[in-house]
């Protein structure tokens with residue numbers, strides 16, 4: 001079974017912290033994009049056959065990410081689903097997620113979602129404190145978010161996630177608690193907690209890197225405060241029955257994201273649309289990672305080509321380590337040995353022992369897991385598990401995860 005990721009890189013406004021390949025491009029370009037995306041859906045299996053003997057066919061998760069997929073008109077989403085159902089066999093219990101911006105879910109689209117099979121919605125809330133949301137350019141209020149959650153439930157969609165972001169300008173540990181309390185009070189069964197990423201790809205990130213003050217950069221909390229917010233989220237959500245199952249993800253029993261689990265378990269998925277990434281296995285079962293460039297003009301002109309990378313055994317083992325360790329379930333050494341052979345694991349014991357000694361990793365039988373401290377400094381652990389001679393794989397996979405919705409966690 002495969003997962004499908006559908007990229008809708010259009011937003012109503014650009015948030016200052018956003019480092020995704022999304023933009024405010026206008027309705028005419030969105031309309032052209034949908035046409036191009038539908039063409040791509042119809043042609044992708046034939047294209048995949050050219051690089052794999054085994055193109056994807058059966059699908060059990062679909063994730064519409066962006067961008068803001070809730071900007072699609074109902075008829076556009078309907079046509080995308082028609083194309084998907086014509087080209088892929090969707091299992092009857094498929095998990096189908098659509099990312100939404102609170103306050104940007106029309107009545108028409110709301111009504112269409114369950115009819116089309118959408119059964120999970122992820123809201124980019126970031127903060128339930130209106131001044132914090134406003135300071136980074138978000139257009140919604142906490143009241144709109146809560147109203148949208150209620151509207152979704154009224155049409156039968158209760159599998160709802162809210163994203164929260166620690167490290168926003170003006171945020172304090174007390175205001176973070178307000179957001180956590182509001183998320184819990186809303187009764188949603190899934191919460192994702194990210195920390196502000198500071199890099200050249202966002203306006204706020206660039207401002208912070210150059211020690212500027214625009215975009216409220218001077219009001220971004222200190223690293224230690226952000227770390228404390230993350231730890232507070234882990235404690236409060238878990239205490240309330242929303243258990244952590246991955247570095248950034250928390251869910252009530254039965255509500256983990258099946259689609260995102262595919263990334264961490266290295267199960268195959270196909271990405272469609274701008275800047276979409278794929279991990280596919282051929283008949284030889286060796287993984288390939290494919291990426292589409294993030295140039296919208298190229299994509300609309302149909303000139304965007306797949307950048308294809310074969311993942312060799314060494315790189316696959318590294319991925320197994322640092323994707324697997326993201327999950328609270330950890331990594332089973334005997335499973336790694338079964339897949340990669342004992343020789344491939346021979347160099348790891350000293351690295352693992354060092355991580356255990358420093359309190360970053362713990363063992364339960366032959367299962368290695370990050371400790372709470374290890375989750376906070378996961379990048380440090382992952383870097384130690386990477387072969388120094390293959391830094392490109394690190395870049396590739398972290399970019400890939402980034403593209404599928406900020407699942408890469410970093411401490412500034």
Ligand code: SF4
Nearest residue numbers: 011014015018022067
């Ligand atoms: S954070 Fe989300 S809503 Fe804001 S610009 Fe980025 S993709 Fe769009």
